[in-house]
Amino acid sequence: QQQVKQSPQSLIVQKGGISIINCAYENTAFDYFPWYQQFPGKGPALLIAIRPDVSEKKEGRFTISFNKSAKQFSLHIMDSQPGDSATYFCAARMDSSYKLIFGSGTRLLVRP
Amino acid sequence: NAGVTQTPKFQVLKTGQSMTLQCAQDMNHNSMYWYRQDPGMGLRLIYYSASEGTTDKGEVPNGYNVSRLNKREFSLRLESAAPSQTSVYFCATGRSSAYEQYFGPGTRLTVT
Numbered sequence: 001q002q003q004v005k006q007s008p009q010s011l012i013v014q015k016g017g018i019s020i021i022n023c024a025y026e027n028t029a030f031d032y033f034p035w036y037q038q039f040p041g042k043g044p045a046l047l048i049a050i051r052p053d054v055s056e057k058k059e060g061r062f063t064i065s066f067n068k069s070a071k072q073f074s075l076h077i078m079d080s081q082p083g084d085s086a087t088y089f090c091a092a093r094m095d096s097s098y099k100l101i102f103g104s105g106t107r108l109l110v111r112p
Numbered sequence: 113n114a115g116v117t118q119t120p121k122f123q124v125l126k127t128g129q130s131m132t133l134q135c136a137q138d139m140n141h142n143s144m145y146w147y148r149q150d151p152g153m154g155l156r157l158i159y160y161s162a163s164e165g166t167t168d169k170g171e172v173p174n175g176y177n178v179s180r181l182n183k184r185e186f187s188l189r190l191e192s193a194a195p196s197q198t199s200v201y202f203c204a205t206g207r208s209s210a211y212e213q214y215f216g217p218g219t220r221l222t223v224t
Contacts, residue, residue, distance in 0.1 A: 006154070009152070032211065034212070041217075041218075042217060042218075043116070043202050043204075043215030043216050043217050043218055044155065044202070044215050045214075045215065046212050046213070046214075049212070089154060089155065093211070098143055098160055098162045098168075098206075099157055099160065099170065100155075100157070100213065102154040102155040102156070103154055104152055104153060104154040105152075105154050
């Protein structure tokens with residue numbers, strides 16, 4: 001099964017709050033899990049990524065938590081800002097392949 | 113240094129018409145990709161080219177053809193457009209096996 005399931009579809013958070021987006025997968029052959037951020041009218045851009053041998057990776061206000069046994073990973077945005085308002089996609093790469101499988105996306109709105 | 117460029121930015125076609133979407137990169141990357149983005153569906157891979165001279169099908173190749181013209185350019189052709197091909201099309205590039213992909217600004221295509 002090559003799907004990556006992402007939730008929620010949309011999320012509204014107050015400025016300063018924590019935004020949490022979740023993804024789940026079935027295929028244990030996935031070996032790399034990136035998150036992409038997309039602003040309206042733009043192409044997606046890599047935000048942060050993690051490998052399955054690491055349980056957590058933090059870059060500034062963005063943290064990926066990875067639970068290998070549950071086959072789930074999540075993006076946490078701490079101290080969310082209006083400038084974080086965008087669509088976020090999780091993705092997974094099949095072991096050493098050229099292809100990424102993307103989740104369906106989460107539209108985040110951070111209210112001032 | 114333009115990164116990944118796509119032309120045109122917008123296009124309206126009638127059912128049955130053909131067109132070619134162009135993608136060019138100046139990042140000296142080997143791999144190039146074509147995705148389509150539809151609401152609630154995330155990004156779905158149409159075709160990819162791991163290196164100059166090779167192309168392979170992705171998740172949703174039906175109705176499309178591609179040409180890797182040289183290392184810089186990767187075009188996507190719709191031979192007989194259908195309303196189901198109304199979408200936003202993104203080209204992406206990467207150094208090697210999908211570790212990080214860099215996206216162009218997209219082409220918004222409407223088929224009436």
